[in-house]
Amino acid sequence: MxxxxxxxxxxxxxxxxxxxxxxxxxxxxxxxxxxxxxxxxxxxxxxxxxxxxxxxxxxxxAGMTKLVKPERWRVKAGSTKRVIEENVLPSLRDALVDAAPIGETIPECKKSQKEHRDFAGILSQVDTKAIASYALKLMQVHRKRHIGYRPAPLQLPLVRGPLFGSAHVFYSIEIHDAQYHETTKWIIKIPTNGTPDVWDRLCAEALRTEALMIYKLSHETTIPVPELIDFEATPHNKLHVPYCIMTYVEGWTLDQAWFGEDGDDESTVRARRARVLQNLARLMLQLGKYEFERGGAPLFDDNESLVGAGPLRELDVQAMVNRWLGNEECEREPIYAEIGPFNDVAEMYTALLDKYPCDGEADTGVDRLLRLLISFIHEPPRSRLRKDKEKEDGAKTMRFVLTHFDLKMRNIVVSKEGDVKGILGWDSVRIVPKSAGNEALPSWLVRDFNPFVWRWRPAPEFWRKKGCYEDEAESNRYEDAPWTLRELRDEYAAIMQQLKRDIDGDVNMTKQSLVTLSLSTAVRDPRCRTAILRRVLEKCSRTSEEFDFDRIIDILGRGGHLDGYKLKCLERNFRELVDRGYVRGAMVW
Known part of the structure; x- marks a missing residue:
């Protein structure tokens, strides 16, 4: 051609x-x-x-915008500093957080219309007029029972709200008594999945357990729980939703008080923190008298007596992430899994891992590493006095203890001086291994082991570039530095040991909870899993004994094993991290 x-x-x-x-x-x-x-x-x-x-x-x-976070920069006139003008797109972390509640964020994020969209199902069921009418009847019965005569008519209560939690909506109820010139304030707590088409037996039992546990603790301990007014564990009632009505606890939530207000000097903040930790340790130790031979959810019989441990309702974050990956515009109702009860401690730690088998080498490696680190956890040996008592009475070994498993800042109400006035969120009460039980650290003191939620960044002098400084991260205002958290952990552990009368052997449960709580979070939330495991290995690494996360995952994912020397070094450094709170010569803070 x-x-x-x-x-x-x-x-x-x-x-x-x-x-x-x-x-x-x-x-x-x-x-x-x-x-x-x-x-x-x-x-x-x-x-x-x-x-x-x-x-x-x-x-x-449009789909990728959910997974990236480009930022536009501009330079202020007359300044060499770069500042973020606008976050155009959400980050991968924000997108994943959108799939399921993260548990704790500091400070509270700004609320928007998104919450009304996410909770539209339960909000459509709520009738504030019905709440006001029912609260009025409850107050009349309450006053007649306590005062002993028929009081003057009360005004219809004022219902305010809603306020949003991760799995509940709240309405405050204000009842004004013109005769005595006083106002009584209650709060009604409604589960976000409380619609008749979603509410099930497991959720009903969890709400009943929460209400009965609040009543039990108010009568058997000095733990400041709200007074229980009324509850209903089914949506088939006058309010058309399951609910729990309690007294309103006045004060500051701890996230407002912990970091201080503008104008508070450092000594004031330190004194307030010390008082909070002292109060909290004393209150949590009171849960130690509720010991059990099995783990799970507290089980109450028909007579409302605590008789042992039953099936546990656990938030199934993996299922929620899978739902979100299939449809980003899906509803945000929580998905729960029923697990337990457990006779074995290790089984309780790994229950959610067993629920989702691994489907690739990387997942297999992460799964095996997590199980390996969990095997390093030591449970407390029985003291000599307890052994003699069990032998004498023929009692079974009690390896589990009652605890508040969601002890975050938003669930603690304090005074301005730091006295604990109320502990909330008892829907998270459970019976767990003693290694993660009532002597464990509060969740905000182990945040640095979970980079998925910990937002602290070094001060500006660490970011010198070409003679200019970056702006310090705004999140540092509400985050503690790693060395500060380490000091606070040591302080809380010392308070616990000072208050305890019976020290269980050589295992310090408070110090060990630094890793037990972190590993437990890694099991329950797959979004945090890799970040937590990487951080634990970094904390266990020395210059001469480096544990490369990617290499270890590759070996374990292919079915291999760590060589004996490396495994021995990892376990030794893991125990040093537990005992000291750090590893001498570690490569990172």
């Missing part, structure tokens, strides 16, 4: 392709089109391959 004929043939083919691309864009609105053809003729045989396709990149970009 001559050169001129070749050129004419190519031009005609190109014209045909251009026409096909135009039709593709017009008919299917694809902004990325491809027309590909290949024909061959050899030895009298012909073969043809044709492909016409397109891609709507706008749709893909």
């Amino acid at each position: 001559s050169i001129s004929r070749k050129k004419g043939y190519v031009e005609r083919s190109r014209f045909g392709r251009q026409a096909e691309l135009a039709r593709l864009h017009e008919d299917y609105h694809e902004d990325l089109g491809l027309v590909f053809g290949l024909s061959s003729h050899a030895y009298g045989n012909e073969a043809h391959v044709d492909y016409v396709g397109g891609l709507n990149t706008n749709k893909i970009w």
